[in-house]
Amino acid sequence: MNMWIKVAVTMIAALTLATSSQAAEWNFYGSARVKTFHEDVDDGSGNDATNFDMGLHGNARVGAKVKVSDALKGRFEYGAKNGAANLRQLYGEWNFGAGSFLVGQTYTPIYTVYSKSVYLEDGALEKYGATSASRKPMLRLEFGGFQIAAVEPTADALGGTTTEMTIPNLEASYTAALDFATLKAVVGYNTYDVDSISVNSYVVGLGAKTKFGRAYLAGSFFLGQNLGTYGFKTATDANPVIFGASLVDNESFGCTLIAGYKLNEMVSFEAGYGYTESELDQAASRKDDASQYYLQAKITLAQGVYVYPEIGKLDQGQDNTGAEQGDTTYFGAKWQINF
Template identity: 40%
Template sequence: MKKLFILFVALALVGFTVPAMAANDHWSFYGSARMGTFYTSQDEDAGDDKQVAWGGLQGNSRIGANVSGDTVGGRFEYGSGPNLRLLYGTWNFGGGTLLVGQTYGPANIFQSSQVYGGDAGMLNVGGFYTGRNPQIAVSAGGFKIALLTPRSGAVGVDGDSDNTMPKVEGSYSFSAGAVKITAAAGYQTYAVEGSSDAGDYNVTSWVVGGGANVNLGPAYVKVGAMTGRNVGNYGMWTTGASGATISGAAIEDTTTVGGIAVVGFKASDQLKFEGGYGYVNHSADDDDTTSVFYVQAPITVASGFYIVPEAGMYNYHEDSGKMTYFGAKWQMNF
């Protein structure tokens, strides 16, 4: 009986609180359903495989809401996993904004609209993407700086890993006429003790990248470049072996360089064209290189309804073969 009474009181409090919240806050709900339908073909060096990739609901399909108040706001977003994509609150303190929660860190630059691979956007082949992470961040003007949850883990077969500081990221963006430029960087380090293959060692990672977007009326050009050390240990999404390795009972760093280029043209409100090229190389004992190019023609069927035909090819270099694909993404926003 006591538990039922407590439950009744809690529900009553919620009932009285929600109208008060609604009077001061504005809630804006949204959703996006996405499917990819592609045919892929790998040559003999890449596995000699052909298949229709009717992938079902994409993982980045989502539903969420933006909440805005006088000075405090927030956002939540769930993916189709179901998985938590975004959950954070913000406070506008006048000179800037404080953010607490999970969202994209400053070291993320989005430039390509490639749809294959669940809207991959060439982020994993020359792009600059470190994902959505819990963080405390401050932004003011074009500057952003954040302290994020760090990553850790033994490079070899065993060892106890310890973080002694958070991951740190920062970025700066500015626009001048038709040009927008963004620069970003991140750093983390952690220690591994008692490993059987390399003893005690540190794993230090850093990433640096930048991008420039130029609008030329109905046309646009975007270019980006990045480099880093042990980016796999950092948590950057990329194709290929990108983490530190152990060689001769010692830790060995892996250096990564990459870049992308995108061009596009808006023919009408219903039709656009875009093409892009990406390249990434990881260098340790051996090189591990991947490149990709694609062309697409996004079609706006109705407000919120998009079909994006696309074709492209991945080249895995070092005699690892190629993979070609063609198909379309289907997307409805609501």
């Protein structure tokens, strides 16, 4: 009897799975990406080194977009960070007519990245002037071009003993699609306590992109405070400092400028520049700055087969003591096949 019960349960489970898979539309995808770059690295103290960097991109990915109905959809995506599978995106989204409600992990509302720079594994100026806290777990409401989200909060003890968080990170954005350009405004706020000292972080920013013929221009800028404890992506030290029983805030700024041109269906070009700086609000501190500029081509060898030659430079600038942090000049390519 037990055998027949097991057989029946197995058949019911199989039928349920088959029915479920037929009810939803599963569109699987993948993207294999490999970097091959020559680097000339100056560590800031007069020491130079050359390096050839080849490996699988951490954002090489597999995933699926799932449509259950016109009102319900979802997505999952895994990457290959450090050679191991890591969750990039996993969310479900319900369209309730007047708007939509998202539950899960994806890019937060402040994400404003226009660059296609492939160095640093598709870094896209994300730490060099672009506005980004990347992907985080969240609850998000969207109405037209407006998004508001309760995002997983972040905290850094800053050398203290105990951290306490009472509310989520709050983010909002508004995107306006005009005849001549697409504009985006963003704002974010994060707060927590370290040993009864409040650490408040915020970011505000604007972005714009316009296209005319085969050419396009895009740019963004942000202003922020204590972005290191916010979880913001930046190459500078943007953490505040606890001094006695008070907090010394760290103010940040960043901007990007990108221009591109599509020569034909096979070849297009892009050039970009990004700059960011952070400075503690105290007399002895100096600006910690960093920048990147690059020139890139996108070559389409066949449908889904691409190579991205790129040449550029990362300048780590000075730290908040005035010490040089070095720079990296690079050239090479990313190789990519989408499937």
